[in-house]
Every structure is written in structure tokens, then in C-alpha cells.
Amino acid sequence: MNIEMIRAAALRLEGHARVTPLLNAPLLDRIAGRRVMVKAECLQWTGSFKYRGGWAAVSALRGAAGVLAFSSGNHAQGVALAAAQHGLPAVIVMPSDAPSVKIDNTRAYGAEVVLYDRAREDRDAIGAALAAERGLVLVRPYDEPEVIAGQGSVGLEIAAQFGGAAEVLTCCGGGGLTSGVALACEGRFRVRTVEPTGFDDVARSLALGERVRNATLSGSICDAIVTPTPGEITFPIMQRLCGPGLVVSDDEALRAMVLAFQHLRIVLEPGGAVALAAALFRDDLPETVIAVASGGNVDPAVFAAAMARFG
Amino acid sequence: MNIEMIRAAALRLEGHARVTPLLNAPLLDRIAGRRVMVKAECLQWTGSFKYRGGWAAVSALRGAAGVLAFSSGNHAQGVALAAAQHGLPAVIVMPSDAPSVKIDNTRAYGAEVVLYDRAREDRDAIGAALAAERGLVLVRPYDEPEVIAGQGSVGLEIAAQFGGAAEVLTCCGGGGLTSGVALACEGRFRVRTVEPTGFDDVARSLALGERVRNATLSGSICDAIVTPTPGEITFPIMQRLCGPGLVVSDDEALRAMVLAFQHLRIVLEPGGAVALAAALFRDDLPETVIAVASGGNVDPAVFAAAMARFG
Numbered sequence: 001m002n003i004e005m006i007r008a009a010a011l012r013l014e015g016h017a018r019v020t021p022l023l024n025a026p027l028l029d030r031i032a033g034r035r036v037m038v039k040a041e042c043l044q045w046t047g048s049f050k051y052r053g054g055w056a057a058v059s060a061l062r063g064a065a066g067v068l069a070f071s072s073g074n075h076a077q078g079v080a081l082a083a084a085q086h087g088l089p090a091v092i093v094m095p096s097d098a099p100s101v102k103i104d105n106t107r108a109y110g111a112e113v114v115l116y117d118r119a120r121e122d123r124d125a126i127g128a129a130l131a132a133e134r135g136l137v138l139v140r141p142y143d144e145p146e147v148i149a150g151q152g153s154v155g156l157e158i159a160a161q162f163g164g165a166a167e168v169l170t171c172c173g174g175g176g177l178t179s180g181v182a183l184a185c186e187g188r189f190r191v192r193t194v195e196p197t198g199f200d201d202v203a204r205s206l207a208l209g210e211r212v213r214n215a216t217l218s219g220s221i222c223d224a225i226v227t228p229t230p231g232e233i234t235f236p237i238m239q240r241l242c243g244p245g246l247v248v249s250d251d252e253a254l255r256a257m258v259l260a261f262q263h264l265r266i267v268l269e270p271g272g273a274v275a276l277a278a279a280l281f282r283d284d285l286p287e288t289v290i291a292v293a294s295g296g297n298v299d300p301a302v303f304a305a306a307m308a309r310f311g
Numbered sequence: 312m313n314i315e316m317i318r319a320a321a322l323r324l325e326g327h328a329r330v331t332p333l334l335n336a337p338l339l340d341r342i343a344g345r346r347v348m349v350k351a352e353c354l355q356w357t358g359s360f361k362y363r364g365g366w367a368a369v370s371a372l373r374g375a376a377g378v379l380a381f382s383s384g385n386h387a388q389g390v391a392l393a394a395a396q397h398g399l400p401a402v403i404v405m406p407s408d409a410p411s412v413k414i415d416n417t418r419a420y421g422a423e424v425v426l427y428d429r430a431r432e433d434r435d436a437i438g439a440a441l442a443a444e445r446g447l448v449l450v451r452p453y454d455e456p457e458v459i460a461g462q463g464s465v466g467l468e469i470a471a472q473f474g475g476a477a478e479v480l481t482c483c484g485g486g487g488l489t490s491g492v493a494l495a496c497e498g499r500f501r502v503r504t505v506e507p508t509g510f511d512d513v514a515r516s517l518a519l520g521e522r523v524r525n526a527t528l529s530g531s532i533c534d535a536i537v538t539p540t541p542g543e544i545t546f547p548i549m550q551r552l553c554g555p556g557l558v559v560s561d562d563e564a565l566r567a568m569v570l571a572f573q574h575l576r577i578v579l580e581p582g583g584a585v586a587l588a589a590a591l592f593r594d595d596l597p598e599t600v601i602a603v604a605s606g607g608n609v610d611p612a613v614f615a616a617a618m619a620r621f622g
Contacts, residue, residue, distance in 0.1 A: 021332055023354060026392065027419050042576040043334060043351075081337065101573070108338050261614075262412070265353040265607030267576035296576030300622035303572075304615055311611035 001145055001237060006152035006184050009056040013153050016085070017052045018044055020154075022161040022290070028263040028280075035288040036279045037166070039158055040266050042296030046077035046105070048224070048272065049154055049177055049294050050141075054078030056150025057139045058086050066090060068136035070123045072223050073102025074295050075141040080111035091136060093127050099223060099269075099299040118218060142176030143231035151177045155184025158290055166288040169194050169246065169275035172202050173225035175234030177294060182241035189290065193238065193245040194278040196222040196253060196271075203245025205230050206238065221250050221302065224271030224295050252277040254306040260293065261307070269298035270306075312456055312548060317463035317495050320367040324464050327370075327396075328363045329355055331465075333472040333601070339574040339591075346599040347590045348477070350469055351577050353607025357388035357416070359535070359583065360465055360488055360605050361452075365389030367461025368450045369397050377401060379447035381434045383534050384413025385606050386452040391422035402447060404438050410534060410580075410610040429529060453487030454542035462488040466495025469601055477599040480505050480557065480586035483513050484536035486545030488605060493552035500601065504549065504556040505589040507533040507564060507582075514556025516541050517549065532561050532613065535582030535606050563588040565617040571604065572618070580609035581617075 023038045041049040054075065058067060059082070066089035069079040076092040083090035090111040094103055095118035106113050116126055131138055140147060154177065158168060168185055170178040172193035182191040193202045199222065201214045213229045220226045230238065248256075253270045256277035260268050268276070272295035279291040334349045352360040365386065369378060370393070377400035380390040387403040394401035401422040405414055406429035417424050427437055442449055451458060465488065469479060479496055481489040483504035493502040504513045510533065512525045524540045531537045541549065559567075564581045567588035571579050579587070583606035590602040 018332065018334075021329065021354060023329075025356075027416065030419075040354075043332060045336075047576050105338065108341075261578050262611075265358050265578035267572050267578060300573075300618050304618050304622070307611050307615050311615070 001148055001183060001233060003183055005145060005149040006156065006180060009146065009149035010153040010156050012059045013052060013055055013150065016055055017153065019157055020044055022158065023264050023266065025263040028259060031259065032280045034285065037162060037288070037290040038264055038276060039154060039290060039292045041154060041292060041294050042266050042268055042272060046081050047295055047297045048074040048078065049151055050074040050078030051081060052153050053147035053150035053176060054082035054139065057144060057146040058082040058088065060146045061137055064088065064137040065135035068127055068131050068138045069141065070127055071141055072098045073106070074224050074297060076102060076106040076111070077109060079139050080106045080109035084110040091130055093123050099297065101299050102297050105297070142174030143233050145233065148176050148180045148234065152180030152184040154292060155181035159185055159188050162290060164288060166290050167192055167243070167286050169278050169289055169291045171225050171272055171275045171292060171294040174227040174231045175202060175238050176231070177292065178242065179234040179237035181292070182237055186241060190243050191241060192243045194274045195225065195245060195247055196220050196274055197247050197249050199226050200245065200247045202230050202238065203247055205235060206242060206245045211235050222253060222271035222274060224269060225274065246278045246282055248274050248277040248281065252281050255310045256280055257306050258310040266293065267296040267298060268293050269295050270302065272296055312459055312490070312494060312544060314494055314497070316456060316460040317467065317491060320457065320460035321464040321467050323370045324363060324366055324461065327366055328464065330468055331355055333469065334575050334577065336574040339570060342570065343591045345596065348473060348599070348601040349575060349587060350465060350601060350603045352465060352603060352605050353577050353579055353583055357392050358606055358608045359385040359389065360462055361385040361389030362392060363464050364458035364461035364487060365393035365450065368455060368457040369393040369399065371457045372448055375399065375448040376446035379438055379442050379449045380452065381438055382452055384409045384417070385535050385608060387413060387417040387422070388420060390450050391417045391420035395421040402441055404434050410608065412610050413608050416608070453485030454544045456544065459487050459491045459545065463491030463495040465603060466492035470496055470499050473601060475599060477601050478503055478554070478597050480589050480600055480602045482536050482583055482586045482603060482605040485538040485542045486513060486549050487542070488603065489553065490545040490548035492603065493548055497552060501554050502552060503554045505585045506536065506556060506558055507531050507585055508558050508560050510537050511556065511558045513541050513549065514558055516546060517553065517556050522546050533564060533582035533585060535580055536585065557589045557593055559585050559588040559592065563592050566621045567591055568617050569621040577604065578607040578609060579604050580606050581613065583607060
């Protein structure tokens with residue numbers, strides 16, 4: 001993985017991925033007590049940055065009969081739309097407890113969805129069988145160089161959009177977005193990962209210097225960024241380039257979601273709001289931070305409940 | 312009013328107003344049965360296009376002791392922030408039934424808010440007295456050349472962002488946005504006004520060829536775009552450049568608000584969603600339309616109720 005791969009992916013993404021705006025609001029800065037810039041990837045096609053990695057990976061394929069992906073929902077939609085735009089069939093293996101809005105949209109983009117039980121079934125085995133049977137090429141959600149390169153285009157855009165000193169905060173699951181952005185911003189901005197309490201495998205791995213696992217994968221409202229352990233490819237990049245990992249509570253993520261609604265007029269999902277939550281509610285950060293608002297595919301009921309509690 | 316004034320205002324706005332993105336979504340196009348591009352002015356500073364006109368007008372003042380504005384809320388916030396950024400005091404006369412989020416934000420931007428009773432008091436008299444007493448300069452919400460010029464910058468951006476054939480739909484109150492955009496897009500796109508049922512003074516005026524008034528000014532959920540009658544300056548421009556006016560129901564506006572949440576991940580207020588509603592639900596429109604999503608300052612309770620009904 002290197003910056004040249006990210007630049008090459010960014011070139012392929014031109015005219016396909018949306019250059020998302022870097023938003024801010026005086027009243028939000030006042031709440032945070034610092035300047036908070038928000039990279040609104042919820043406005044990306046399919047509602048998250050995952051479209052970038054999906055398009056980057058699918059556009060790099062030659063002669064595939066179709067693509068296969070595992071995903072709780074955002075990678076699913078990104079790959080599904082990118083595959084459809086390339087005229088390729090897509091099969092997406094999704095946990096049965098994924099938000100229904102994500103399952104519905106993945107199907108609406110034309111993909112075949114195969115559901116599995118997150119607690120009892122092995123998604124890798126299901127995927128391997130499907131790939132072998134149908135000649136599909138697997139597009140991994142984060143431990144895949146072309147996917148990391150695509151996500152890195154977020155970092156190139158941030159570097160072009162913001163001129164001052166800042167730290168970049170990323171919502172972090174397996175580290176595809178984080179490692180891509182960290183490579184793209186190397187020498188410009190330090191990147192910090194943000195995870196929800198109880199699912200902070202990256203923060204703990206960074207602190208220990210080795211990859212550790214989450215105790216469980218279920219029970220978080222931040223479904224988009226719950227992964228077992230940092231990626232094999234992504235972790236060394238994060239170790240080299242990222243500061244200590246940050247952790248926020250579920251309630252902080254929900255409050256950030258509501259504040260983004262009120263002051264930025266963007267829709268975030270809880271997992272897409274954790275970086276903003278850290279920007280708003282953590283003390284140990286510099287005067288200016290750039291929070292990547294990574295996704296906005298929220299189930300209406302979750303959103304309504306957050307609005308009722310914190311709106 | 313002419314295109315040169317709009318170009319001059321756009322130059323002054325550079326680096327101050329945000330160039331808002333033109334969004335679209337495959338799944339939204341499918342619902343509409345046409346291509347729908349959305350100019351997301353809800354992402355503008357203060358949550359609506361009104362910041363453009365506010366900044367354009369305030370930046371054109373020379374030697375004023377302060378500014379005065381009448382507004383149900385979006386013009387209020389735009390003028391309040393623009394005045395604060397110019398170091399000028401602002402007094403805003405607002406109806407007491409304006410959404411509380413708009414009153415609160417106007418105060419948060421540093422303006423003094425004077426409330427009046429929309430049904431029983433004369434806002435013009437209140438404003439005239441304040442202006443005389445304190446040496447304030449009135450910034451009218453739409454019948455003001457510099458305000459129209461600032462709003463017209465929306466049209467210049469649309470023309471730069473979209474290359475094909477299309478009609479532009481605007482959420483229309485007094486016609487400041489509409490006439491500015493129509494002048495900016497003259498020869499490129501025809502502009503159509505959109506209003507809520509029962510408050511369609513512009514559509515009726517365009518059909519009759521003379522300015523007529525709304526029967527009442529209260530009772531609409533689209534508070535942002537309810538005005539007594541088209542402006543003296545704006546109406547001749549709309550008459551010359553706009554197609555027949557469109558009307559949507561309150562429920563269509565609320566459904567558009569929910570669909571924007573789901574598919575574009577932007578937050579709209581009902582009055583800011585009527586153009587999108589027409590784009591989604593009217594039959595008599597061309598294959599591609601560009602809807603200006605003019606504002607996103609919605610009261611959380613109104614939004615939650617819409618989500619519960621249509622989400």
C-alpha cells in the first residue's frame with residue numbers, strides 16, 4: 001500500500017465518486033469549544049465512503065464473472081452500486097441483524113443478498129463456497145489494497161479542502177478508511193481512530209502494539225464499524241501513522257447524530273457519528289479537528305429515538 | 312436587477328458562502344420516474360440560501376449603524392450571521408409563531424430578536440419605528456436588489472454544476488430566490504416556482520398576469536415560504552422568465568422531507584422541501600429537473616412526526 005495507489009484510485013474515481021463537502025457551523029464550534037470541520041461522506045453515493053472503495057476495487061477487476069462481498073451494510077451498498085454501474089452481478093453476504101434499510105437498499109441497487117446468523121454461522125465459509133461455485137471475485141471490506149486506495153481518496157480531498165493545522169478523526173472498523181486517509185494525509189495531518197465503548201479493538205491494539213480482538217461483535221448501535229480485529233494490511237499502517245485511539249459512548253454517538261441534524265443538516269448513522277462525537281466531547285484534542293462523518297444509513301426508528309432523547 | 316449585479320454579489324460571496332453540492336440518488340430517481348438533481352442549500356451557512364442574500368446586502372452597506380430585518384426565521388439567521396461577521400449589530404423582527412429553532416438560532420448568532428403577533432400587529436410599522444430610532448438599515452427579505460443578487464448566486468452555481476437540459480424548481484415565497492435564479496439561469500434553464508396548497512399567490516399571480524394576495528398567512532407547515540404576495544421587484548422578473556407555478560400539498564412536502572432524509576441524507580424543513588416534492592410527485596415536468604432544497608431549519612417535533620407518518 002502506498003500513496004501512488006491512492007492517487008491512481010482517485011483518478012479512476014473522478015466523475016464517479018462525489019467530492020463531498022467539508023462542512024462546519026459556528027453554533028457547533030461553540031458546543032465543541034473548538035473548530036470542527038466535518039467531511040460529509042454521508043452525502044457520498046449509497047450514503048457512505050464505502051462507495052469509493054467499492055468502485056476502486058470493481059474498476060480494477062479484469063474478466064471477473066461477478067463480485068462477492070461480506071458486509072453489515074455500507075460496504076454492501078457501495079459494492080452493489082459499483083458492480084451494477086460496471087454491468088457485473090454482485091452477491092452480498094450480510095448478517096441477518098443488519099439494519100433493514102441497508103439490506104433493502106443493497107437489493108435495490110440490484111445485488112443478490114445472502115443473509116447469515118452473525119453469532120452461529122461463518123461468513124468466510126459461506127463466501128468461499130459462493131465464490132468457488134459461481135466464479136465470483138471477493139471484494140474484502142477493508143483488508144484489500146484497492147479498497148484502501150479508494151477510501152484514501154477521502155484523505156486527498158480533505159488535504160485539498162483544508163489548509164490549516166488539524167487532526168483528522170475517523171470512524172474506525174477494520175481500518176480501511178483510516179489507513180487510506182492516514183496514507184493520503186501523511187506529513188499533513190495526524191489521524192486518530194474513534195470507536196464505540198466495548199468495541200475498541202483498534203484503540204487497544206494501537207496501545208498494545210499488537211492486534212487484539214473484540215470480546216463480542218453484537219450489541220452495538222454502531223453496526224457499521226464493529227469488526228473483530230484490525231486488518232492485517234491496515235494495522236501496520238495505522239501503527240505507523242495514527243495517534244492513540246479514541247473511544248466514545250453510544251450516547252455520545254447519538255448526541256453527535258442529533259447535533260449534526262440540527263447544526264449541519266446532514267443525516268448520520270451512529271457508527272458514522274463517532275468521529276464527530278469525539279470532536280465534540282473529548283478534551284484531549286487540538287484546536288481544530290476534521291471529523292469524517294462516514295455514513296448516513298440509519299434506520300428511521302433509531303434516528304427517531306435519538307431525536308426524542310437528545311433533540 | 313440584472314445579471315451583472317448577480318455576478319458582482321457572487322464575487323463578494325466567494326470564500327464566505329458555501330458552494331453547495333448538487334446531489335442525486337439512483338433510488339430517488341426511481342421513485343420520481345425522472346432524474347432529480349437537488350441543490351442542497353440546506354447545507355449553506357445558517358441552514359438556508361438566505362445567508363447568501365444576507366451577506367450580499369450587508370457587504371454592500373457603507374456606514375450603517377446596524378441592520379434590521381423582518382423574517383419568520385431563515386432570512387433572520389442569514390442576516391444575523393452576516394451582520395455579526397461584519398461587526399454590525401442586527402435587530403430582527405420575527406413573528407411569535409416562528410419555529411423556536413429559528414428564533415433560538417437567530418439569537419445565538421448574536422442578533423436582538425423582537426417578536427410580534429403575525430395576525431394583529433404590523434411588522435412594517437414596528438420595523439420603521441426601530442429603524443428610525445436606532446439608525447438601522449432595513450434589509451428586506453426579497454424585494455431588495457442586493458438580496459436578489461445574492462440569492463441569484465445559487466443559479467450561477469447550478470449552471471456551473473450541471474451541463475444538460477433541465478428545468479429548475481424553486482421553493483417560492485416572495486420570489487427573491489426565484490427571480491435571482493431565473494436571471495442567473497436565463498437562456499440555460501427555465502425556472503418553475505413551487506408553493507404549498509392554499510398559499511399559492513405566486514402561481515395565481517403568474518396565471519392572472521397581476522399580483523394577487525394569499526387569503527391568509529397562518530396555518531401552513533411551510534412557514535419559510537408563506538408571504539402575502541409576490542414582490543414588486545421580483546414579480547416582473549418571474550413573469551418574464553418563469554413557467555407556470557406548481558403547487559404541492561403539505562403531505563407531499565413532508566414525504567419529500569422524509570425521502571431526502573432516506574436517500575440524500577440531508578435535513579429539509581417543509582418549506583425547503585416543496586420543490587423536491589414537485590420533482591418527485593408532479594407528472595407534467597421534463598425528464599430532468601433540478602430542485603433547490605432551500606432550507607433545513609426544521610423543528611425536531613415536526614420532523615419526528617413526519618418520520619413517524621412517512622418513514
